[in-house]
Amino acid sequence: MQQESLVEYGARRVIITITAIFCALLEIVDTTIVNVALNDMRGNMGATLSEIGWVITAYAIGNVIIVPMTSWLSQQFGRRNYFAASVIIFTISSFLCGNATTMWELVLFRFIQGLGGGALLVTSQTIITESYPPEKRGMAQAIYGLGVIIGPTLGPPLGGYIVDHASWPYIFYINIPIGVIATLLTLQFVRSPKYGEKKSASEIDWWGISFLAITVGSLQYVLERGQEDDWFNDGVILSLTVAAVLGLFFFIWRELTYKNPIVELRVLKNGNLRVGTILSFLLGFGLYGSTFVIPLYTQGVLGWTATQSGLLMIPAALTTAFMMPIIGKMLERGIPQQYLVAIGMVLFFIYSFWGFKIITPDTGEPDFFWMLIVRGLGMGMLFIPITALSLSSLKGQQIGQGAAFTGMMRQLGGSFGVALITTFVSRRNELHRTDLVSKLDINSPDVVNRVNRTAANFVSKGMDAKTGLQSAYKSLEYTITKQATVMSYMDVFLYLGVLFLVCVPFVLLVRNNKQQGKLDASAMH
Structure with a gap:
């Protein structure tokens, strides 16, 4: 069976598990660590309260767009390569976030960081699940769950400590050494399943990708900004709600009828x-x-x-x-x-x-x-x-x-x-x-x-x-x-x-x- 060929044993399994957990932690801690630094960022960049909210929104939108596509992207580029590329994108954009000089530079780099981070969580889970034999899957999920549950809790105290004792760019810089080590371990130890042939550019489900991005991107924006912008009394929120509903309808239709769905x-x-x-x-x-x-x-x-x-x-x-x-x-x-x-x-x-x-x-x-x-x-x-x-x-x-x-x-x-x-x-x-x-x-x-x-x-x-x-x-x-x-x-x-x-x-x-x-x-x- 295909999944059994990916089962690992001994030290190799331990290294793969630790690598995957660190990558999952990187992604999750980053979703909450920023919250406590928003005031410092706002003062440093002269941004309004509404503008600084985009630092969180941009990351969440990038994140939620890429998550449903991870399985297909792993298939297209090979899971090890895609996972390593995601860690590299996440690490480089963390450096760029720390060096951002304007508000909208920071928002752009946070969006790119979200695109890199989205793969870390889901692919980590898949790598850990497939590295253990079926009878040990419960323990595998327990190990993975440690990172996912502890991550959101670690973020605020860690962010608070860094902001109190250093400055806000360091909440991004701490990702860099972990990212470098995780990339090297991924390239050395993680294996890719054999998925079959890659799709040519003409076979790629470009419409599916577009509908997915419109749906989840619009929905995430509406959820993040709705209360602040007075929900449906705001033209942008109303337009994006309609876009999300129509995007979802066409996305489901496309994925159920196309031979190579995203x-x-x-x-x-x-x-x-x-x-x-x-x-x-x-x-x-x-x-x-x-x-x-x-x-x-x-x-x-x-x-x-x-x-x-x-x-x-x-x-x-x-x-x-x-x-x-x-x-x-x-x-x-x-x-x-x-x-x-x-x-x-x-x-x-x-x-x-x-x-x-x-x-x-x-x-x-x-x-x-x-x-x-x-x-x-x-x-x-x-x-x-x-x-x-x-x-x-x-x-x-x-x-x-x-x-x-x-x-x-x-x-x-x-x-x-x-x-x-x-x-x-x-x-x-x-x-x-x-x-x-x-x-x-x-x-x-x-x-x-x-x-x-x-x-x-x-x-x-x-x-x-x-x-x-x-x-x-x-x-x-x-x-x-x-x-x-x-x-x-x-x-x-x-x-x-x-x-x-x-x-x-x-x-x-x-x-x-x-x-x-x-x-x-x-x-x-």
Whole structure:
């Protein structure tokens, strides 16, 4: 069998695994490390808040365009060559990002970095999966999962430390030595499967590539910029939404009718992969959504530094790392993946409900500890079983195609999660604020006494009576705004938890599809 010919043993397998994990880590850390440096970049380049957001958007668009094409590109150029080329593009563009002198130079280099980075994640997963024999695939996914789960958590504290102790270009420069070593190891140790003949330029699915770029590029832009640009009240957002919908329609039509499609949609006939693709979207939604909302809350409401917010997430990431090999062993012993996924979703619900109960305008750091440990346990239970379930009944070339689908859906799930949470917080904030203000009776003795006490406090510090009274009203306004924001974050935790809890029964029903998945896989090609 083709996939067995790629199985590695001994030191060679260890080196290939480490190389693939480092490449996956490079890509994932880079998606979050930039967040904490945006203020420094903005000041350094004289950019507006809206413009600096493009540093994240450009990378995400480049990333999500290339992910579905990775299987085809591996086939066209040979997996080892394509993987090495991606690492080189990523490393060179990291250097260029650090040396960018204008805002739009940086955005262009981030887009190119995203094109290089998109392949790293999916191809790493395929390389690791195919380097292990089928009975050890659970452990292989556990090892790969370490990088994917820890990466988003490492980004903020690492970025915070670099920005505090050096300058923002160094968040890009740290990629260079790792990239050079990864390139040399890839060229030396990674092998390419024999895919058959390459396609000539006339056979390449140029229309498919165009429709794919239009669809995912437009969708990613809409998700990243929608809230800031007031969604469908903005002409660009509306136009790109239409472009994404039409692009998707023509892309699906093209891929199902063309003899050499850029993305092999027919692999989705596999029942396990279909379920795994949906679950990967949910995983991305929860993983990136919760990684996004906690620093937002701790920095925005509690006034923590970026480094403090990042360090808060480390115990949870270590818990996930500790869980990974245990889950891998459980899968190897035949425990059904869907049971582990269901337990993971229940744990994620407990974490979210816990967050809903504990957050206040002055929640302390110790309050988060056990809640985030539960999140770490839940993420460990979700990631590996979902990946193993998705790829369990695929063979040979299909593994790469399946990994591309799950990778893209995890990325899009994260984008949807961040976009929806940002919009949700903003809308709930307005709602809670209006509600709180409507209950605030200016003639109430309690309100009058509070304002007078605060005003007297300001006067005692040297203000005149009029300025003291104005400052007291501003203080009351600030308290209302803060309380409304906290209530909005409480809602985010609650609804995120309910979403995962509702999915549990559907995950348990997957049990009947297991054999079906195997039949589908054997019937294909």
